[in-house]
Structures are given as C-alpha cells and as structure tokens.
Amino acid sequence: MLAGLGVGALALAGCADTGPGLPSRLGLPPAASDRTPYTHHLWIGAWIAAFGVGAAVWGMIVWCVVRYRRRKPGIPRQNRYNLPIEIFYTVTPFILIGVLFYFTVLTQDKVQAKVAHPDHTITVVAQKWNWSFNYQEQNNPDIGQAVWESGTIEHPADLYLPVGQSVRFNLRSVDVIHSFWVPAFYEKLDVVPGRDNSLDLTPTKEGVFAGKCAELCGTYHSAMLFNVHIVSQSEYEAHLKSLIAKGQTGQLQTLQNPVAVPQRPAGQEGH
Ligand SMILES: [Cu+2]
Structure with a gap:
C-alpha cells in the first residue's frame, strides 16, 4: 500500500x-x-x-x-x-x-539540511513590524562589505537573491517571536529572540515573490510583509551597489539603530 x-x-x-x-x-x-x-x-x-x-x-x-x-420486521441482533x-x-x-x-x-x-559552504549569508532581522536584511558580502570581491536594507510598515523591505546560488538566512529577532515565511519556498521558520535559527536554500526561479511574517506578533503583524526578488547575479550585485551608494553598509545594530525601527503609520500612535 x-x-x-x-x-x-x-x-x-x-x-x-x-x-x-x-x-x-x-x-x-x-x-x-x-x-x-x-x-x-x-x-x-x-x-x-x-x-x-x-x-x-x-x-x-x-x-x-x-x-x-x-x-x-423486528429489531436485529444487538451486540454490546x-x-x-x-x-x-x-x-x-x-x-x-x-x-x-x-x-x-x-x-x-x-x-532543513545545511549547505557546507553557502554562497551567500544574509542576516534577517525581524522586529515589530517589518524586516531588515543584512547581506554579509565581506568575502565577495565585487562588494567586499556587509550591506543592509530595512523595511517599515509603509515601505516593506525588498530581499534580493541571486538565482541558482545557495543562501543561508540567519534569523534574528529583537523583540517577540516572528516567523520568516516565503510561501514559494514551501517552508518557514520561527524567528525567536535569543535563539539563532538558520535556514539554507537555493532559489531556483527568477521573479518577484511574496514574503510575510507567519507568527501573530502584535498590532501590525498583518503589515509585516516583504518582497523577494530572485534575480541574476549581475542584478543582485547592482542592487547591493545601489544600497552601498545610499550608505547602507556595515552591520545593523538592531534596536539600537533607529534606522532599523519601523515607524507606525501616522495617526496610529497611542496603542
Ligand atoms: Cu512578525
């Protein structure tokens, strides 16, 4: 069977x-x-x-x-x-x-099998209520440093991935439990404060895919969205260089860094 x-x-x-x-x-x-x-x-x-x-x-x-x-007619035989x-x-x-x-x-x-030497490592920082992506490209001769991008509720983060190259996501939360979910990857993993979860995979298809938080994490959980752009190697590096041009380099300092803290929508203060 x-x-x-x-x-x-x-x-x-x-x-x-x-x-x-x-x-x-x-x-x-x-x-x-x-x-x-x-x-x-x-x-x-x-x-x-x-x-x-x-x-x-x-x-x-x-x-x-x-x-x-x-x-x-009549009642059939009864079994106890x-x-x-x-x-x-x-x-x-x-x-x-x-x-x-x-x-x-x-x-x-x-x-969940781990890749021995992933081509790219990205630190994913989750916080109420959006995502930051810190590309660890120190060993990439064309980039040579860490580069980051940070989303807010109004401007969700964009995650760029090169097609056909292995990626390790190191998941970090600075406040509550979130969950990193790209439905097109058929897997998700909780992002737990104080716990180092990681997830390895190789994107296989170019395109733009939806990403979201899959763990109810507070008032604007439903706005905790991001876009995944699976692109060619050259487009990936061009995107990282555009972030470098904006000065978004180095390691994100999570909550201490005001840049990484998403803003609430106007008029929604006081919750
Ligand atoms: Cu969340």
Missing part, C-alpha cells in the same frame, strides 16, 4: 510546475527553491493517504448500509461489544499517524 502511495505521489508530482500547475500542486504556490520538491511530495502523499482512508471509510459505510439493510473491531479502530489511527510522522521527519531532514 505504501509503495502504491509513493508511486502515486511521484506520478502526480512529476507533472507539477508545468503550465498553471494548480491541480497537480493541490493548492501549493509555484515553487522557487531547491527544497520545494520534498515538501511537495509530502503534501501530495498526505492527500493520497487521506483519500485512501476516506475511500475505506466510505466503502465500509456503504457496505454496512447495503449488507445490514432492514429485510424483515466487538473486540476485534475495537482493537482495529484503536490501532489503525496510531499506524496512520506513525506513517505520516515518519515521512514528515524524512522530509524535514531534507528541507
């Missing part, structure tokens, strides 16, 4: 990301990182397993309705218990959960 699920998942996943692709992705957005196939397979496999369980339940319901339909069936419906959910857990752990290990 599991082999059947796997084959079905591969067959469905094989036709993903060609054309509109929505039916084959079952609601997932278009994928933009090298880590997405693992999550995609898990998602499709979970749907196939759910439909398998659904079909078994619907089948048993229909079978009971037909097999035990009323054929003669049926031990085999009770054992079956107690043990089966544990098996289902165990299988889902097993494949989830396998997928998580692949999605």
